[in-house]
Amino acid sequence: xxxxxxxxxxxxxxxxxxxxxxxxxxxxxxxxxxxxxxxxxxxxxxxxxxxxxxxxxxxxxxxxxxxxxxxxxxxxxxxxxxxxxxxxxxxxxxxxxxxxxxxxxxxxxxxxxxxxxxxxxxxxxxxxxxxxxxxxxxxxxxxxxxxxxxxxxxxxxxxxxxxxxxxxxxxxxxxxxxxx
Numbered sequence: 001x002x003x004x005x006x007x008x009x010x011x012x013x014x015x016x017x018x019x020x021x022x023x024x025x026x027x028x029x030x031x032x033x034x035x036x037x038x039x040x041x042x043x044x045x046x047x048x049x050x051x052x053x054x055x056x057x058x059x060x061x062x063x064x065x066x067x068x069x070x071x072x073x074x075x076x077x078x079x080x081x082x083x084x085x086x087x088x089x090x091x092x093x094x095x096x097x098x099x100x101x102x103x104x105x106x107x108x109x110x111x112x113x114x115x116x117x118x119x120x121x122x123x124x125x126x127x128x129x130x131x132x133x134x135x136x137x138x139x140x141x142x143x144x145x146x147x148x149x150x151x152x153x154x155x156x157x158x159x160x161x162x163x164x165x166x167x168x169x170x171x172x173x174x175x176x177x178x179x180x
Contacts, residue, residue, distance in 0.1 A: 010038040012056045016099050026055035057096040086115045103178035108170045114162035123155040132169025135162045
């Protein structure tokens with residue numbers, strides 16, 4: 001059975017838009033090792049493979065599963081909570097979505113909370129406010145977005161999502177390409 005571990009890792013790395021050096025740093029390995037692995041010039045232990053896959057946002061089970069078994073439906077138990085974003089809740093709705101074209105996130109902001117300021121970058125963003133009022137700031141222009149309303153903008157300007165109201169707000173936020 002030919003597992004083609006090196007080529008699978010190379011494919012995941014390239015889809016994540018990472019260099020070998022960036023992947024090595026994230027996984028706590030050397031660039032030389034990543035290069036040798038991708039070119040099938042070395043073998044890999046389970047611990048190192050797990051470190052690489054963690055850096056790529058892919059589980060061991062998903063890595064070794066048949067690509068025909070691509071998951072389509074994701075339950076609440078599969079969400080990945082990210083801390084230190086400025087939000088009381090910031091959940092990646094699709095595990096490994098940072099390797100995809102878009103990254104859907106569920107965000108909850110308590111009164112006064114704000115996501116970290118977004119620096120200009122290529123891409124687009126979409127948000128749908130589920131409850132509360134969300135304030136969107138793009139280049140110092142403020143937009144109040146009420147429940148059941150949405151926003152859409154190119155990410156080429158300084159931007160920030162915040163809650164300037166006295167009630168908690170929650171929204172579905174989609175960023176393309178993923179920024180995490």
